[in-house]
Amino acid sequence: MNIRQDIHNSEIPLLCQACEARHRGLCGALDPSQLVALSKQSWKQTVETGSELVGDAEKVASYSNVLSGVIKLSKTLADGRQQIVGLQFAPDFLGRPFKTESALNAEAATEVSLCSFPTALVERMMKDSPELEHRLLVQTLKELDEARDWMVTLGRKTAAEKVASFLLLIARNINPCRPLSQKEVVFDLPLTRADIADFLGLTIETVSRQMTILRKDGVIAIESNRHVTVRNMERLERRAGA
Amino acid sequence: MNIRQDIHNSEIPLLCQACEARHRGLCGALDPSQLVALSKQSWKQTVETGSELVGDAEKVASYSNVLSGVIKLSKTLADGRQQIVGLQFAPDFLGRPFKTESALNAEAATEVSLCSFPTALVERMMKDSPELEHRLLVQTLKELDEARDWMVTLGRKTAAEKVASFLLLIARNINPCRPLSQKEVVFDLPLTRADIADFLGLTIETVSRQMTILRKDGVIAIESNRHVTVRNMERLERRAGA
DNA sequence: CGATAGTTTGACACAGCTCAATAGGCGTGG
């Protein structure tokens, strides 16, 4: 039995054919011949929860597209206090071009699958393909917008609002095929309470207490610590403080 | 008496000849003919302290280079709580390409001079000039790094560390010709106590108290509320918590 | 079924907030 050759896919490397990043991610900027060049030097990998992808102040040899799972980007003060400064979902691009050393720590919050390529190759292709650099600019601007939104959460919201904001963020990002604006949303939390605390600038205990309040008030339901049902998105949004 | 025609400057528009942004800013990406095209549709303006440059959810018709002064970028919650999410100094680029509506508020924190141009023109030039888009990407990545650094300050530092971090930020950015790593640094604060509080996620009173402590401990000196002398940068750095 | 890591709950402490009063800087007008 022959595999039907789809015209659209005929020149696309096998590695890329089923890849999300080719559509919504960075690789969408590349034409088939560029995809072939990139795919020859790229590799897919699956990493387990907790493994460090990029260390702070470490040389970075590869960039990646996130294909599935959640990555946490964090910074640590000298005395060990930690702050998560961003979460990355598929099909985000992981890496900081034009800098050899990372200024932050990237760690798999869940099991994560990646498609990685050498930094040098990406930077070379960026010179040749303005469209690639354009996509990267668009993603970077998006991340900057998100970072600034989160600064409001960190600086001006109460613990209750912070936790609601976090649940809202996850509800909106974790399900790739999210039917927006439906009342009830179900997902597994990609982060532990400790991670959530580090993301919100709170302690584990405060996060836990606020989750309990949301549960007792019937805004959410929780099963076995990780599995969350948002009973009513609107109420959650109201609790997140605009 | 003739003005000597410098070869380097001979084709540069008058408007641009003394401009900082042509060297360290975005315009450095442009060749003389592009500079001429841009300068024909650009204009310099000076705006006074407190005037709003871009309103939240407002249509943006022009982008600008900051030539002098300080701009604060802020976001406001429904009930009026405010957070400053970034400060811009010369020769930063003010604007958010690829979005017609602003998601934040830009206001002159001091008297500010700007060189402005129509958004449409910049976006057209970006298509033709990858170098321009490249510079914008580099600036955006820098702002993202800064935003993430500040998230650590907002989420994990104490009030004392926050105020020290703020003074450090200003000391490092306000003086264009800063002789780095000299022990004593003098500057005028570009922000009121209320602005500082909104930047740090604190109240005016807490900011004031922490400044008083720094003053009494001899780390800084303050004259007439705005004029600050950092007596010892190293001590200030230590108080900022890494 | 016990071990371990993660989570919840409780009691208490304290950093930073709120409200209120005072002090200082600066421009205006006598």
Added chain:
DNA sequence: CCACGCCTATTGAGCTGTGTCAAACTATCG
């Protein structure tokens, strides 16, 4: 030049939200 008023900043006193420490509970997995 001083007197006044306005605005901003400082200082004080008390309160409260969130952190700290400690203990109990729960899920998961061998």
